[in-house]
Amino acid sequence: MKTIDELLAEGVAGKRVFVRADLNVPLDGTTITDDGRIRAVRPTIARLAEAGARVVVASHLGRPKGAPDPAFSLAPAAARLGELLGADVAFATDTVGESARATVAALTDGQVAVLENLRFNAGETSKDDAERGAFADQLAELADVYVGDGFGAVHRKHASVYDLPARLPHAAGDLIATEVGVLKKLTEDVARPYAVVLGGAKVSDKLGVIDHLLEKADRILIGGGMAYTFLKAKGHEVGISLLQEDQVPAVQGYLKRAEELGVEFVLPVDVLVAREFPDLRTKAPANPTTVAADAIPADQEGLDIGPRTRELYAAKLADAATVFWNGPMGVFEHPDYAEGTKAVAQALVDSDAFSVVGGGDSAAAVRILGFDENAFGHISTGGGASLEYLEGKTLPGLAALED
Ligand SMILES: Nc1ncnc2c1ncn2[C@@H]1O[C@H](COP(=O)(O)OP(=O)(O)O)[C@@H](O)[C@H]1O
Numbered sequence: 526m527k528t529i530d531e532l533l534a535e536g537v538a539g540k541r542v543f544v545r546a547d548l549n550v551p552l553d554g555t556t557i558t559d560d561g562r563i564r565a566v567r568p569t570i571a572r573l574a575e576a577g578a579r580v581v582v583a584s585h586l587g588r589p590k591g592a593p594d595p596a597f598s599l600a601p602a603a604a605r606l607g608e609l610l611g612a613d614v615a616f617a618t619d620t621v622g623e624s625a626r627a628t629v630a631a632l633t634d635g636q637v638a639v640l641e642n643l644r645f646n647a648g649e650t651s652k653d654d655a656e657r658g659a660f661a662d663q664l665a666e667l668a669d670v671y672v673g674d675g676f677g678a679v680h681r682k683h684a685s686v687y688d689l690p691a692r693l694p695h696a697a698g699d700l701i702a703t704e705v706g707v708l709k710k711l712t713e714d715v716a717r718p719y720a721v722v723l724g725g726a727k728v729s730d731k732l733g734v735i736d737h738l739l740e741k742a743d744r745i746l747i748g749g750g751m752a753y754t755f756l757k758a759k760g761h762e763v764g765i766s767l768l769q770e771d772q773v774p775a776v777q778g779y780l781k782r783a784e785e786l787g788v789e790f791v792l793p794v795d796v797l798v799a800r801e802f803p804d805l806r807t808k809a810p811a812n813p814t815t816v817a818a819d820a821i822p823a824d825q826e827g828l829d830i831g832p833r834t835r836e837l838y839a840a841k842l843a844d845a846a847t848v849f850w851n852g853p854m855g856v857f858e859h860p861d862y863a864e865g866t867k868a869v870a871q872a873l874v875d876s877d878a879f880s881v882v883g884g885g886d887s888a889a890a891v892r893i894l895g896f897d898e899n900a901f902g903h904i905s906t907g908g909g910a911s912l913e914y915l916e917g918k919t920l921p922g923l924a925a926l927e928d
């Protein structure tokens with residue numbers, strides 16, 4: 526892959542450089558609750574701008590349905606990027622339309638613009654090659670050079686990630702270079718015991734990676750929304766908790782194979798439950814109750830691991846030499862459900878293990894809950910992306926950057 530250093534050596538002054546970033550930051554209304562992903566890509570954008578490029582930054586935010594939706598606007602992220610760069614950042618109110626074309630045409634050397642959310646266009650995520658290609662053609666008109674630096678999205682075969690770099694001279698940004706450098710070590714030479722902690726809400730996306738992790742990890746700890754499909758697979762009722770019913774047979778297969786391979790699966794022994802999902806805006810008290818993991822009431826939802834599970838997980842992480850963690854243990858955005866995630870973060874801080882925390886929300890959780898980023902081996906901007914990298918899969922957004 527061509528690096529930013531090589532690109533700068535060739536000269537970018539006056540060129541329109543398209544930077545595919547991952548500015549998918551957590552928002553409370555229009556307030557960014559954690560700007561880690563913007564800070565992570567800032568150096569690449571700054572270096573290009575300082576070298577006189579006309580930088581066109583593009584990203585997705587959330588999962589809008591292929592049409593404009595103000596709740597998923599990138600305007601707050603563009604404003605924050607401007608603050609971090611200490612420069613005016615222009616914002617196009619569409620992605621490939623009149624506003625984008627005019628905004629890019631008005632850029633002078635060294636200036637930065639952000640386009641509106643790529644996923645406001647159905648072509649971005651389409652499974653149809655022609656539809657994605659047509660959108661990539663429109664994006665290609667806005668740039669002379671492509672820089673891939675949205676590590677969190679490199680596992681997505683999307684127009685801006687996969688099809689666009691095929692249409693323009695391309696290079697990998699500094700963030701992708703750093704992320705791949707750290708994760709590569711975990712695939713080559715991992716100190717044991719190697720523990721993997723999985724949680725979060727993107728259950729269907731991430732259950733599949735377990736199949737491969739069984740070959741790599743010594744211990745797999747399951748929490749967050751992921752836990753309930755496992756508890757169901759063990760024959761327990763999970764009430765109205767997040768459940769991937771169609772994956773239950775696959776999970777039963779993982780549990781069986783783990784036993785055969787001598788991989789230890791650690792599941793919650795107790796959970797915090799409530800009748801309703803908490804209000805994340807008002808943070809009104811949720812008054813959860815603690816129940817055994819095999820006694821979740823039919824009308825209640827599991828929203829965090831319980832106190833006995835916190836202790837169990839801390840003990841299972843204490844003697845690990847390597848830990849990879851993706852996915853919060855509970856709905857950490859609400860204080861009543863943050864203790865499980867805090868306990869795992871604290872266990873990593875306390876242990877001597879080399880720890881990698883990956884994922885937009887997991888990385889945000891660690892910072893929002895007050896932990897020092899430097900207490901972890903590496904905080905990755907990608908959850909699904911790093912899991913699929915560790916799985917050994919060819920990631921579309923990395924393959925597309927090869928020479
Ligand atoms: N038991 C649960 N039920 C529903 N959502 C959960 C549960 N536990 C955690 N979550 C949610 O998971 C989200 C993060 O999941 P995910 O996107 O998979 O992680 P990451 O961004 O770190 O890869 C958080 O917003 C959190 O509130």
Ligand SMILES: O=C(OP(=O)(O)O)[C@H](O)COP(=O)(O)O
Pocket residue numbers: 547549587588677678681727883884885886906907908909910
């Ligand atoms: O947040 C992201 O991934 P992550 O939650 O796995 O870290 C990326 O921005 C990718 O988003 P997507 O999972 O909607 O494609």
